[in-house]
Amino acid sequence: MLRFLTERAIGMAVTLFLVSIMVFVIMELPPGDYADRYAFRKYSGTGLTITEADVAAIRAELGLDKAAILRYFDWIGGIILRGDFGQAYAFETSVNSIIGEKAWLTLGLLLVTLIITYVVSIPIGIFAAVRRGSAVDYGLTVFSYLGLALPNFLLALVLLYFANSWFGAAVGGLFSAEYADAPWSLAKFWDLVKHMWLPAFVLAWSAMAYQIQTVRATMSDEIGKLSVTAARARGVPEGRLLLKYPARLAINPIASTIGFDVNRIFSELPIVAAVLGLTELGDLLLKSFLDLDMNVAGAILLLLTVVIVVMNFLSDLLLAWLDPRIRLGG
Amino acid sequence: MVCAMRPTHTGKAGDAMMLRVENLSVSFRTDEGMITPVEGVQFGLDAGRTLGIVGESGSGKSVSTKALMRLLPNSARLSANTRMTFVDKRGETIEIEKLRPGSRALRRLRGGEIGMIFQEPMASFSPVYTIGNQIMETIRLHRGLKGAKARELAVETLSKVGISNPSARIDQYPHELSGGMRQRCMIALALSAEPRLLIADEPTTALDVTIQAQVLDLMHDLQRELGMAMIFITHDLGVIAQIAQDVAVMYLGTIVEQGPVRDVLQTPAHPYTRDLIAAIPRLDRLEHRLHTVPGEIPSPSARPTGCSFRTRCSDAIDGLCATKTPPVTDLGGGRMVRCHRHYPERTAT
Numbered sequence A: 001m002l003r004f005l006t007e008r009a010i011g012m013a014v015t016l017f018l019v020s021i022m023v024f025v026i027m028e029l030p031p032g033d034y035a036d037r038y039a040f041r042k043y044s045g046t047g048l049t050i051t052e053a054d055v056a057a058i059r060a061e062l063g064l065d066k067a068a069i070l071r072y073f074d075w076i077g078g079i080i081l082r083g084d085f086g087q088a089y090a091f092e093t094s095v096n097s098i099i100g101e102k103a104w105l106t107l108g109l110l111l112v113t114l115i116i117t118y119v120v121s122i123p124i125g126i127f128a129a130v131r132r133g134s135a136v137d138y139g140l141t142v143f144s145y146l147g148l149a150l151p152n153f154l155l156a157l158v159l160l161y162f163a164n165s166w167f168g169a170a171v172g173g174l175f176s177a178e179y180a181d182a183p184w185s186l187a188k189f190w191d192l193v194k195h196m197w198l199p200a201f202v203l204a205w206s207a208m209a210y211q212i213q214t215v216r217a218t219m220s221d222e223i224g225k226l227s228v229t230a231a232r233a234r235g236v237p238e239g240r241l242l243l244k245y246p247a248r249l250a251i252n253p254i255a256s257t258i259g260f261d262v263n264r265i266f267s268e269l270p271i272v273a274a275v276l277g278l279t280e281l282g283d284l285l286l287k288s289f290l291d292l293d294m295n296v297a298g299a300i301l302l303l304l305t306v307v308i309v310v311m312n313f314l315s316d317l318l319l320a321w322l323d324p325r326i327r328l329g330g
Numbered sequence B: 001m002v003c004a005m006r007p008t009h010t011g012k013a014g015d016a017m018m019l020r021v022e023n024l025s026v027s028f029r030t031d032e033g034m035i036t037p038v039e040g041v042q043f044g045l046d047a048g049r050t051l052g053i054v055g056e057s058g059s060g061k062s063v064s065t066k067a068l069m070r071l072l073p074n075s076a077r078l079s080a081n082t083r084m085t086f087v088d089k090r091g092e093t094i095e096i097e098k099l100r101p102g103s104r105a106l107r108r109l110r111g112g113e114i115g116m117i118f119q120e121p122m123a124s125f126s127p128v129y130t131i132g133n134q135i136m137e138t139i140r141l142h143r144g145l146k147g148a149k150a151r152e153l154a155v156e157t158l159s160k161v162g163i164s165n166p167s168a169r170i171d172q173y174p175h176e177l178s179g180g181m182r183q184r185c186m187i188a189l190a191l192s193a194e195p196r197l198l199i200a201d202e203p204t205t206a207l208d209v210t211i212q213a214q215v216l217d218l219m220h221d222l223q224r225e226l227g228m229a230m231i232f233i234t235h236d237l238g239v240i241a242q243i244a245q246d247v248a249v250m251y252l253g254t255i256v257e258q259g260p261v262r263d264v265l266q267t268p269a270h271p272y273t274r275d276l277i278a279a280i281p282r283l284d285r286l287e288h289r290l291h292t293v294p295g296e297i298p299s300p301s302a303r304p305t306g307c308s309f310r311t312r313c314s315d316a317i318d319g320l321c322a323t324k325t326p327p328v329t330d331l332g333g334g335r336m337v338r339c340h341r342h343y344p345e346r347t348a349t
């Protein structure tokens, strides 16, 4: 177990290191640097002429004249040591103050989405497998194919339409207008919950459809195993038997694909966010790329990939916890 | 086709057999239509005795014994005249075929009255629970013991089946044990509920040859010590000679010959039994390739007309074996056979 843990932890550290380099390279891609744009913004409209020397001074002041490798270590060092993602160009403020709350909201949305995905797909997949070949099973299969085929943004639009016409209230965004800038309170949290279920459900949609199929397939497989027959042959009551033996193993593939689901959810986030009018990270990522605000874009990219890598690590741990053959090396 | 299947040996007075199976026929709905891989099986078993069931793979041994435990899948149907009666520990007669699925009586029968062990000891255990967890589950269900008491009994049973350091082994997972040890644990699991009957479905087939002999000895000793009855399934008639008192030879879903092991082995009546005896591996011809019965067992969906063995029988009678199903002939001495060769002289009256 210890060996497994260290192996995975080292793997995660290496991945994170490589990811940070990749993100840094992406940040360096656009021509010109922050000093050019800073100088342009500072002096445009003032009638003053900017000289190369002015720009160079700014560059030196901001430490941008250092070698790329040094700037990489400044950047990543600031993030790791001080949690400081640097300066946002377009917004004249720090990256942290722009992203801060939105990062937490996104993480919250992700967790709610994952919870909805599994709370729905695990029991349904198990049920469909137990009732293999029945009308219910057939219906669920059609539903989940539909889930895989139907684009999320379409679902988002449809749900938005119905939510609007049924509940009247605007469902777009993550907060009602009166809470958007209000300090955190119980009422604001409740407002968030009321707004979050719709985007979370939309985001969960295809992961749900996919995982229903996975659970159903594994469960069907497990139900036919000799160990299940053996448990039945020692008189274990059927309900308890299904939960303790096949169902317990049917959740293993879920544990091992959490990272995959996170990835899927993140890649669907921008378009769903655009349709549902969520001003959270996905949206900001697109905007900052359009504005060439590379510190913001880099921070977001890094955060997203860190979440995916960490989720992958957690999923490995979860799987090891669930499966003694992995835990004890079998 | 119903025949007088009386006890195959001098039993107790009163003639209350512990297990009696009559007209057991099992059909499956399959994509290719109905198949009936078990047809008209009957046998009886007294408490404390061992019946060996022998036959090639696909002859219906597992299906027959799964029917006894009501473990067949939903696609299986028993014929309407199937009767399976079992006298339990309390002396009450259970009509197995009538038990409701999910009923307490059926759950008590499974494990508590009839224990079962299977060919694949690895696959018989769930990989995600310890050996002890699964043994104690049995003890909780059938012995009414919990916690430390259940654990104590589990450890005791493990040591009885020859597991060294049982109080440590009990917390291990199946994948941490060797094949032979796993099968010993499976035996311990079945025995921990103190069943009246143990069904062992090819329990040594998947094990190494040296381990096979050890496990076989163990089962033999335990069965004597506990006075438990046993149905021992194998495709190897040689194993039957070591462990069973009575034998039933199965071919394509029916019992073709039955009787006390010694008599059947010495004077086999059915051509198939003779072929099986010839196929027993012996030291003096181990250098040759393993002898098997020539030809292949047909699929139950393509059962030959008349005698189902006729496609491989070297003794078939022209014009008779292909058209008429051989009836059961009582040979006396608890022996019966299902072959035209024995029919005329025995039943000529």
Ligand SMILES: Nc1ncnc2c1ncn2[C@@H]1O[C@H](COP(=O)(O)OP(=O)(O)O)[C@@H](O)[C@H]1O
Pocket (backbone or CB within 6 Å): B028, B030, B035, B037, B055, B056, B057, B058, B059, B060, B061, B062, B063, B064, B073, B075, B299, B300
């Ligand atoms: N669930 C099932 N559905 C259809 N056919 C089955 C099923 N289980 C067993 N059979 C058929 O029954 C026949 C006997 O099988 P089995 O009892 O397992 O033989 P064995 O004597 O090797 O134990 C085989 O031909 C097998 O294909």
Ligand code: SF4
Pocket (backbone or CB within 6 Å): B270, B271, B272, B307, B308, B309, B310, B311, B313, B314, B315, B316, B317, B321, B326, B338, B339, B340, B341
């Ligand atoms: S009935 Fe005929 S075919 Fe069948 S075993 Fe006897 S002799 Fe052979």
Ligand SMILES: [Mg+2]
Pocket (backbone or CB within 6 Å): B061, B062, B063, B201, B202
């Ligand atoms: Mg079998």
